[in-house]
Amino acid sequence: MLLRDDFQPRWKLALKWGWLSFAVFILMAPVFYTMYISFNELGFGAKYYIFTFQWYESVFSDKQLIGSLGWTMLLAIITLPIVIPFGLLSAKLYKQSQHKVGIVFVLLSPLFVPADILGSALLVFFKNLNKFFTLISEYTGIYVLESWFDLGIMTAVIGLIVYTLPYVFVVIMITMARYKVEQTEAARDLGASAWRAFWEIEFPQIRAGVFSACAFVVILTFNEYTRTSLLKGGFDTFTSVLISQMLNTGMSEESYAMASIVSLVAIIIVSIILIVTAIKTEELEKITRVVKEPNK
Amino acid sequence: MAKTNAIEVKNLVKTYGNVYALKNVDLNIADGEYFVLLGPSGGGKTTLLRSIGGFIRPDSGSVNIKGQNVDDLPPDRRPTSMVFQGFALFPHMNVSQNIGYGLKLKSIDKNIIENKVNKMTDLVGLKGLSNRMPHELSGGQQQRVQLARALILENDVLLLDEPLSALDAQLRKDMCIELKRLQKTVGISFVHVTHNQEEAMSVADRIAIIADGEMVEQGTPKEIYSNPKNKFTAEFIGEKNIFEGKIKDFNKTKVVVDIDNDNIEFANNNYKVKKNQKVSLSIKSESIQIKKISKTNSKILNNQIVGKISEITFLGQFVRYLVVLNNKQEIQVRSYEEIVNLKVHDTVSLSWKLEDFLLHQN
Helix, strand or coil, X not given: CCCCCXXXXXXXXXXXXXXXXXXXXXXXXXHHHHHHHHCECCCCCCCCCCECCHHHHHHCCCHHHHHHHHHHHHHHHHXXXXXXXXXXHHHHHHHHCCCHHHHHHHXXXXXXXXXXXXXXXXXXXXXXXXXXXHHHHHHHCCCCCXXXXXXXXXXXXXXXXXXXXXXXXXXXXXXXXXXXXXXXXXXXXCCCCHHHHHHHHHHHHHHHHHHHHHXXXXXXXXXXXXXXXXXXXXXCCXXXXXXXHHHHCCCCHXXXXXXXXXHHHHHHHHHHHHHHHHHHHHHHHHHHHHHHCCCC | CCCCEEEEEEEEEEEECCEEEEEEEEEEEECCCEEEEECCCCCCHHHHHHHHHCCCCCCEEEEEECCEECCCCCHHHCCEEEECCCCCCCCCXXXXXXXXXXXXXXXXXXXXXXXXXXXXXXXXXCCCCCCCCHHHCCHHHHHHHHHHHHHCCCCCEEEEECCCCCCCHHHHHHHHHHHXXXXXXXXXXXXXXXXXHHHHHHHCCEEEEEECCEEEEEECHHHHHHCCCCHHXXXXXXXXXXXXXXXXXXXXXXXXXXXXXXXXXXXXXXXCCCCCCEEEEXXXXXXXEEEECCCCCCCCCCCXXXXXXXXXXXXXXXXXXXXXXXXXXXXXXXXXXXXXXXXXXXXXXXXXXXXXXXXXXC
16 A cells, blocks of 8 residues: 555654645645635635625526536536447457557547647538538538538537547546456356346446546536637537636636535545445455455 | 267367467267366467357367357357356355346246255355355355356356366365266266366366367376376376387387486387387386385396485375486386385485386377
């Protein structure tokens, strides 16, 4: 274990944990400060602090903010059922393939392209695709495909898929690494079809990873600004509203409240994922120990 | 009446790139036979077993089970069940659910499944453990769950891929007895892969030796152990001493082979040999008698060679003597009793019964 050494003095161990806690605190301090401000009736920069829930109340009456929240959730809901199976299949392919480095490189490459460049590239690509389909429509008289790639939900979702797939792939791949393929073979041998072997044997064991990936997609959808702003067309997302408010008028107190809600939800989700993963890991380690040392 | 074949394998070939995992393997396994595929790691025995089970598609050749060609059938449609090396129990299901999973897939009535699962848990000695999760079981118990899960489907053939390799020596011995008992009870063919010759000998009706993707030799455990036809088999089975030499002389009853500085004389078991032909000889370490040479018994007979003891090791049931011959070759001798007056560096004579040496043509 990383921070444990049976022979080191207790104060050294305490120092290590203290340092780790301090690092986490520094990382999370801006989020906690945002939450702190969100409860101040006098808002950011005020000399006095008067505790209130009023900004939270007004968040739910801010139609633009609530509307943008709805659009963001919609994008996440549409992205999820596309990107999760895609990531799952990619992780399965990775596990079975002998060309693991190549697969990792291809799937993680969107992470290495700057967000604005990838967003612009997709924008240009969709514009050209639209022109191409318009041309085809004019020649054939079939107008079905003409406006498929107009900026809107579909293009924003494609942008999100490109952005979130590497994360989904990595999270599922890590969970899947512990799964023993022999169990699928055993299920097939007992008469299960490939689908039933996956659904009844493999999926229950990688479920934590799949649910974690779902949570990551939702969080990343809230987090994403550059690509979505370029590809979304006419509607507003939560991040785009937040940033435009900051650029135009500075952050409103409602924005602090909204940011706090989103941060809190994200922290809760990630904490649950970590706790469930830790429990599952401990269970799996127990099983592995029994298999490795069968006579104990 | 001759037994019918449960499995017929013809000309099976499987390659991985340029490497042959199986080279034209032929095999017949009778109904109700306990058949063991024995050989060194990487020899192709698991590939052969997985080809029979449908987990590997061979490049060419055919597999028939109970007279039916199964070349194009996936594992779930073959009349075989498999016991895997790494247990492969479903960790999110308890013992009963693991054992009954195959029946559940067949949409059999829940009460019937419960009945059969109960019978099977009794048969494999898991009574009272039905609700335990796999990680709450010992290695031996996990292997019993695997056996029950495979046997409950009442398929024609049970395939066992190194089923005892994760168990300790004593448990392995117990499980060998258990496997043999189970096979007699259910009466179907068992095909068991192992690299452990003691395990193979203790369970098999017949053994096939497989190495480098080829079928080296087949026979009963006694034939394979006592009279191996092949040099590889002789080396692989038991603690065999192998000698390389040339035929010096032979007649209808005896053969003499020159191994550098010594002559070895043994019975001619209708060997077709000629003078100066290069041959290999083998003798089991327990078939050699070892005796200290003293001034009073220094005469060397034809079926004797002389060497010096280099090591004496007490191994529980027997004592092993390592003896270095004049040509520097090391010979192992097993004695079930410690010979009191023998010490390291003693000069000893090694003798044998004429029929104990076996000749293998190179």
